[in-house]
């Protein structure tokens with residue numbers, strides 16, 4: 001019996017060790033882009049495909065800032081602080097006047113803390129760009145390299161990799177420093193097949209280098225990063241699960257962003273139905289309205305998460321909450337109901353969750369909801 005136990009324990013240990021080793025082997029690469037018209041994103045998808053052609057490597061495509069282009073609006077936005085957590089970064093940008101684009105430049109200019117902490121030193125980087133005619137494309141690639149060299153990143157070039165296989169009857173964006181696409185030359189779809197091929201090849205080679213260098217540099221996590229992880233930690237620790245996004249049922253958006261302010265209005269929708277619908281004192285009691293208030297606020301925070309590209313650490317402040325409750329005319333304890341929303345917001349965002357507030361009663365609310373909340377947040 002003892003021998004049998006030892007045998008099974010051995011198998012279990014081998015299995016666990018193998019699983020851990022397999023997990024440790026996974027290399028994670030960030031494909032970080034800025035794009036105006038989507039050309040850079042098209043190249044990024046090919047780079048990511050090339051990276052993931054190695055089954056032990058994953059590619060995460062993120063953008064440097066929120067885009068107004070509908071084609072790009074669902075791509076999550078990267079934080080500066082998350083950069084050191086990867087095993088390599090492939091940077092993509094449009095060419096602007098023989099340089100990197102303003103959007104990418106803005107993002108890089110926020111990385112001085114990482115620089116002074118040597119946080120990206122020794123991490124491999126590669127670059128690709130979408131150009132118009134291609135005028136100054138090598139200057140632009142070179143300028144990208146300049147910034148990354150200052151960080152001490154290991155710059156992975158293309159050389160003439162893949163040159164034999166590209167279509168030489170039309171101009172192509174091949175370059176030894178990184179793949180580009182010549183987007184304004186419209187005699188063929190851009191990125192051209194050859195440019196896509198080169199981008200994928202670049203990704204594949206980059207994955208090989210990143211896997212080889214994995215673990216050879218310290219993934220320094222800055223104090224800011226530790227702080228920024230805390231909202232996810234709070235959600236996990238407090239077992240707060242954000243609902244799936246409700247759908248808009250009319251000619252309006254779930255959120256509207258103006259400058260750094262995000263505006264959101266919600267009722268107590270849960271799984272497509274209104275939770276605890278009706279008038280307080282007639283159809284529902286205070287406890288039920290408080291439950292509906294919590295659901296409404298969770299809906300708002302789920303939408304807010306979408307508005308900040310999936311990263312709630314980008315919320316700088318809850319500016320204001322306005323809660324309206326479906327009550328009888330003589331009801332006065334609206335504040336007790338609204339406290340549920342206020343407390344939840346402070347519980348999640350800490351000091352940043354403190355807000356001004358207004359509450360009120362209404363004769364009726366849309367779709368019979370017992371509560372509706374309007375929220376304004378300031379975000380990065």
Ligand SMILES: Cc1cc2nc3c(=O)[nH]c(=O)nc-3n(C[C@H](O)[C@H](O)[C@H](O)COP(=O)(O)O)c2cc1C
Pocket residue numbers: 034035036037038039040041093094095096097098099130131132133134135136137183184
């Ligand atoms: C301000 C500005 C400057 C540009 N300068 C250049 C340039 O020097 N060389 C070039 O080939 N294209 C230039 N372009 C064109 C863009 O690089 C090209 O449209 C690119 O494909 C845009 O990438 P995207 O689709 O990812 O936004 C410039 C565009 C803008 C808006």
